[in-house]
Amino acid sequence: MDLNQNLRDIHNEESSTPEEAQVQDVVEVLDGTDTSAISQELLATEPPKRGKKGKYQGQTGPRSKKGKEASRNNCKMVHGLRAKKLLMPFEDPKEYEAHAQKIVKTLKPQDAVEQEIIEAYAYALWTSPRYESYEQARASGQFEEKVCSLGPQKIAEKLGLSNHHQVHAPAYISNLAYEISPERIDHATFLLECHTKIRESMEAGDPHSLDWPAALKFYPELFESLNQWLIARGDEIAVFDDEEKVLDEYQLQNPDCLWHDLNCYAYFLFFEVHFMRLKPQIALLLERLYWKATFRPFSGFSDHFVKSQNFAFAQLERLAAYRKMKKKFENLQDDEVEVD
Incomplete structure (x- = not known):
């Protein structure tokens, strides 16, 4: 009896294991060829070892106490009604105990x-x-x-403010929890009045027509606040020189730049004065933007x-x-x- 007939007989037996199917595949490929040497090696080969059958394919999970404790939190919690642990990590057991006792x-x-x-x-x-x-x-x-x-800047634009106000809008404008004290509002109002008086002192709005050292003498608080604001903003050139509070030489030679800085500061002071009054309007604006562009129906936990x-x-x-x-x-x- 030849090799091919023997392999076919093996295939026709009642049992049909993966190893026998593998043998039949080899027969179909090698049918009609001299396979005496190959057949002996193939039949003598032990079947490959397999892992445990089942859903987890031999994975039994962590066996140490620490590993088991860590694996308890692997599942995603949906609502907590059937949670193994009674309370969430952020919930106070004493508060729950008092609640249950009531x-x-x-x-x-x-x-x-x-x-x-x-x-x-x-x-x-x-x-x-x-x-x-x-x-x-x-x-x-x-x-x-x-x-x-x-x-x-976008919020200031939605409020209908000018481009200058948009550029100098402070970061806190989007924070409705931000508070500005009445004293701070009064101080900003005073500084704006000083800015207005300096503008009115110019001839035809020309910064070169103003005696800036005299303006510094009359309105020192405005220039000192401007100097602090420029430093906080990261400007390399401030209002005063390094030694004493006199105008920097660059500012004296370039009054247009100094006036530009004062105007920028005035736009910032506008928000210091009016932010608390604008809060309801900002809140309504943010509410509309939120419902229009952010909110999406959420399913699964609702x-x-x-x-x-x-x-x-x-x-x-x-x-x-x-x-x-x-x-x-x-x-x-x-x-x-x-x-x-």
Whole structure:
């Protein structure tokens, strides 16, 4: 009997393992050829070792205590109602204990079954606000991302301010939590008045017609504030020289540049004076931009509040049904005692 017939006989047996299928494939390729040397080597070859069968293909997970502890948090939490851990990492166990005690004190469980139902109800009420907290965090992140992409200049443009105001709009214009004290507003108003008086002192708005050392003498606070603002902005040339508070030589020789800096500072002072008044208008503007361009319907977690509320009310229904059933059962027992 030749080799090919032997291999075909092996294939026709009842068992059909992957190794036998491999042998048949070799037969089809080598059919009609001299395979005496190859066949002996092939038949003598041991089948390859395989791992464990099943879903995880032999992966049993971490075996150390530290690894097992770390792997417990691998799954993604959807809403927390069925979480293995009762509380989220940021939730205070003492606050939850106080919350649960209030519920237990109100509903007054009378046995172990009622205790379990009431604890489930307390936990459902506790987890309900998680969705609201999630949505608030998500909306805040989207809001900040959108506002940062707008930038203060774009917000100033939407407010209808001039190009000069847009260029010098401060970064805090997009921060509705930012506060400017009344004293700071009064100081900025005073500095703007000084700027106006200097402009009125010029002849036909020509900076060369003004005695700048005299202006410094009359309005020292304006020039000192301008000097600090320029330094904070990163300008190489400030108002004063390095030794004492006299105008820098470059500023005296280039009054156009000094006047330009004063005007830029005046546009900045505009926001110092009017930001608190503009806040409601800015808030309305940002709200419209947010709802128009940022918000998108979100699915997957949005029904958590409804689910947790329904779960909570279901526990109350369980409690009422159990107490009703227990009372009925007690009445039946009383009737049996009377018959006896």
